[in-house]
Amino acid sequence: xxxxxxxxxxxxxxxxxxxxxxxxxxxxxxxxxxxxxxxxxxxxxxxxxxxxxxxxxxxxxxxxxxxxxxxxxxxxxxxxxxxxxxxxxxxxxxxxxxxxxxxxxxxxxxxxxx
Amino acid sequence: xxxxxxxxxxxxxxxxxxxxxxxxxxxxxxxxxxxxxxxxxxxxxxxxxxxxxxxxxxxxxxxxxxxxxxxxxxxxxxxxxxxxxxxxxxxxxxxxxxxxxxxxxxxxxxxxxxxx
Numbered sequence: 215x216x217x218x219x220x221x222x223x224x225x226x227x228x229x230x231x232x233x234x235x236x237x238x239x240x241x242x243x244x245x246x247x248x249x250x251x252x253x254x255x256x257x258x259x260x261x262x263x264x265x266x267x268x269x270x271x272x273x274x275x276x277x278x279x280x281x282x283x284x285x286x287x288x289x290x291x292x293x294x295x296x297x298x299x300x301x302x303x304x305x306x307x308x309x310x311x312x313x314x315x316x317x318x319x320x321x322x323x324x325x326x327x328x
Numbered sequence: 329x330x331x332x333x334x335x336x337x338x339x340x341x342x343x344x345x346x347x348x349x350x351x352x353x354x355x356x357x358x359x360x361x362x363x364x365x366x367x368x369x370x371x372x373x374x375x376x377x378x379x380x381x382x383x384x385x386x387x388x389x390x391x392x393x394x395x396x397x398x399x400x401x402x403x404x405x406x407x408x409x410x411x412x413x414x415x416x417x418x419x420x421x422x423x424x425x426x427x428x429x430x431x432x433x434x435x436x437x438x439x440x441x442x443x444x
Contacts, residue, residue, distance in 0.1 A: 218370075247432060256330065256419065256435035257371070301370050315361065315384065316433060318370030 218319035220302050225325045226292055234287045234322045236302030244314050245305040248276050248287045251321065252298045260300075261287065289324070297326045330354070332436035334420050340442045341410055348406045349439045353422030360403050361433060362395055363419040364388070371419050377403060410443045417441075
């Protein structure tokens with residue numbers, strides 16, 4: 215089975231940095247994704263890692279260690295609009311199939327305070 | 329707006345009634361996924377299609393649930409004899425292999441189902 219763990223909630227002040235950790239135990243790993251979801255809205259894609267290391271995309275960075283089953287999402291220069299749930303998702307499937315289904319964590323609610 | 333649309337956005341029904349939801353994916357996307365999300369949880373995989381073929385169905389999907397994608401474009405998800413435990417947000421997503429190895433899924437706004 216799949217097991218994806220992330221903290222339930224984190225609070226940080228505007229302009230600060232927050233790191234959201236995600237650990238997973240899964241078979242058929244084929245990539246790790248981070249999505250942002252505002253209340254009542256659809257998840258939107260933030261980042262993707264399939265190889266070990268850091269991927270940087272503006273204010274957001276994501277890191278992956280496949281041997282440790284660990285990823286983090288780093289949000290820099292926090293803005294009030296970053297208050298949302300952040301979902302860690304593992305794609306599972308055959309290595310020749312880059313499409314596979316996603317298994318999501320429960321999400322981390324980030325609260326940005328003034 | 330991701331380009332994936334779902335209809336209706338909200339549905340309130342009485343226990344025991346049947347409901348049907350529709351998803352229109354991004355037009356060139358071959359794969360279409362259905363997920364269910366309850367409050368405070370991440371989306372749970374239900375089923376997915378490649379073109380018109382249903383490739384996988386989760387064990388979460390009881391025989392009261394059925395999904396179709398008859399022409400490989402839009403999809404419908406039907407729930408028969410609804411139960412209060414079916415109350416959730418039903419999300420549809422689509423993807424294409426043409427975006428390179430990451431092939432992220434694009435989600436629609438969801439249909440919120442409330443079973444009274």
